[in-house]
């Protein structure tokens with residue numbers, strides 16, 4: 001698998017080089033755009049403002065869960081920064097989000113080998129009784145093993161799943177393991193469990209748990225749900241391997257309140273010729289509460305704000321409008337629908353979009369929408385990003401980011417700038433998501449890729465919708 005992938009990539013690079021050697025004169029329509037994109041790319045590679053932005057956001061605001069007072073400070077920060085950077089228009093879009101507040105979270109093995117465990121409640125989890133929930137555990141090393149159990153088989157037990165996610169450069173292991181966190185409590189409750197824990201969806205071996213959202217079956221019983229640190233998942237495997245009953249006591253005390261107001265902040269660079277045509281880039285401003293949200297998603301906020309600044313620093317605005325959107329509730333999946341609703345009347349004028357939400361690593365690949373038929377444009381864009389180490393994907397983008405899912409479903413094409421996420425899930429959603437995990441030079445490379453991409457799509461008349469829907 002990995003050998004095939006590597007060989008395919010080498011061939012693609014070789015073909016790309018061959019094209020760039022022979023097709024220069026035939027792609028003259030985009031030679032000027034390619035050159036301009038190359039200038040922005042090289043400028044970013046020498047240094048951008050991205051690291052300074054994420055340093056500022058993580059230091060001056062820190063953790064900023066959707067709708068919280070800190071999230072409002074983050075939106076104030078974003079408005080002030082957009083204005084200071086010279087964006088043409090700054091707007092704030094508000095929408096309601098659920099109000100879930102983390103409480104105490106502790107766990108311990110009480111029988112047969114009393115020991116402390118390190119856990120964190122999953123976002124949206126209900127509480128245990130204030131004095132805790134004590135029950136014998138049933139441990140499954142694979143999620144499918146739990147799903148194979150009949151209803152009633154976990155009556156009165158705490159179900160624990162210790163399946164590991166696979167470390168992968170593109171984050172595919174997290175995608176495959178997501179259901180263990182998202183659906184695990186609902187599935188355990190269906191089988192009679194009174195509590196649910198999973199091995200954190202993290203690739204690290206630190207004794208810190210990783211949080212994240214989950215959902216209950218609306219018709220089912222709601223049971224408390226928490227993530228164990230990786231070493232504690234190992235510890236419970238060792239205990240249960242001894243075939244003696246193991247009892248765990250867990251206490252999680254999150255609370256629910258009236259809905260809060262989340263805020264998405266939009267910084268606009270108004271197009272010089274076709275201002276009604278919109279290119280959307282951005283990241284999400286909200287974070288989980290356990291850390292300062294440097295990689296998730298201070299990095300994406302910084303990369304795209306800095307990309308806008310690079311475009312603003314040019315002598316003229318691009319032909320089309322660029323909107324840098326900082327979504328206000330990605331972690332609880334609420335910002336995308338609110339954004340699509342707010343812009344429903346102008347979806348047809350949204351030319352293309354892409355979200356940066358995979359940390360501060362280098363951009364390795366760029367995938368364009370399936371509807372693009374202008375190969376000369378794709379080749380010119382490929383030549384503009386290749387010198388920064390970015391390979392043009394030969395297959396179309398599958399998604400443009402969580403916050404663009406709904407507007408993509410309504411017809412806006414999406415692109416994908418795929419970063420190196422090899423280490424991303426070591427820190428994601430855990431107390432370790434802090435600024436020291438970000439390298440300024442990697443962020444600058446990402447800004448270089450995003451700048452070349454954004455300028456070329458905004459300073460052209462290229463259509464990304466499939467031709468039959470592109471007719472006006």
Ligand SMILES: [Zn+2]
Pocket residue numbers: 284296297330357358
């Ligand atoms: Zn994120």
